[in-house]
Amino acid sequence: MRAYLEIFNVSKYFGSYTVLKDINLLINRGEFISLIGHSGCGKSTLLSIVAGLTEPTTGSVILDGKEVVSPGPDRAVVFQNYSLLPWLSVWDNVMVAVKSVLKGLSKKEMEERVKHYLNLVGVYEHRHKKPSQISGGMKQRVAIARALAVEPKVLLLDEPFGALDALTKAILQDELLRIWEESKLTCIMVTHDIEEALYLSDKVVVLSNGPSAKVFDVVEVNIPRPRVRAEIVKLREYIETKEKLLYYLTTVLRKTA
Numbered sequence: 001m002r003a004y005l006e007i008f009n010v011s012k013y014f015g016s017y018t019v020l021k022d023i024n025l026l027i028n029r030g031e032f033i034s035l036i037g038h039s040g041c042g043k044s045t046l047l048s049i050v051a052g053l054t055e056p057t058t059g060s061v062i063l064d065g066k067e068v069v070s071p072g073p074d075r076a077v078v079f080q081n082y083s084l085l086p087w088l089s090v091w092d093n094v095m096v097a098v099k100s101v102l103k104g105l106s107k108k109e110m111e112e113r114v115k116h117y118l119n120l121v122g123v124y125e126h127r128h129k130k131p132s133q134i135s136g137g138m139k140q141r142v143a144i145a146r147a148l149a150v151e152p153k154v155l156l157l158d159e160p161f162g163a164l165d166a167l168t169k170a171i172l173q174d175e176l177l178r179i180w181e182e183s184k185l186t187c188i189m190v191t192h193d194i195e196e197a198l199y200l201s202d203k204v205v206v207l208s209n210g211p212s213a214k215v216f217d218v219v220e221v222n223i224p225r226p227r228v229r230a231e232i233v234k235l236r237e238y239i240e241t242k243e244k245l246l247y248y249l250t251t252v253l254r255k256t257a
């Protein structure tokens, strides 16, 4: 049986520099996958290839039986730096995405959808504000609402909570987990945070150090769901998987620079 998202022999060269070499990954529908690895190994490049924003030098990405050749509404990306349009209100930032992707909807259906997703991430009451008038955590909520509002098949997250303080980060991780559990979206998230990866993911894909980064290991996170942060940290599976990932990153793949 084919996987929902298939990454076949993907390599990426920037000039003579080989970032990724022969990446192979199979991701099932509804899975939550984290990509982890040292800075500069090519995590964002791989995510960008899946998004269709970067073309692989060799190999291919197949989503639901179709090759990815460009960005498309079936894949939404959330970046660390929110990437909201500063001159538009919170409402319009989401509406612009809905209008551009879901042209067949009536005005009322579009408005209902924007309202639904702003409510889902808890920023509806801030809908008239501009991005400069809301906090970083709220901006990231809006970015997530915008991504979800087009109802993609795959949600791609590039260090989505990397710029947030620890408490806001924990709250948004809980919200993302809740939304993912309800929607059963397929998610791929780049992160540097092992605990975040363990809390959210079904599998953690560890990339080796670049240049020519490969998939070093795919670590299954066999922690039952629903997950309660305070409870899972006591589980043997959590402790052992965390130790394994730490061992990979700090010993086997240790970087000297």
Ligand SMILES: Nc1ncnc2c1ncn2[C@@H]1O[C@H](COP(=O)(O)OP(=O)(O)OP(=O)(O)O)[C@@H](O)[C@H]1O
Pocket: 014, 019, 037, 038, 039, 040, 041, 042, 043, 044, 045, 046, 210
């Ligand atoms: N457009 C580009 N042109 C040339 N080199 C690039 C380009 N994009 C990325 N690179 C290089 O590819 C390598 C991988 O970058 P990438 O951002 O994918 O790594 P990363 O693992 O996501 O890093 P970090 O964890 O620091 O965000 C780096 O050496 C980077 O300088």
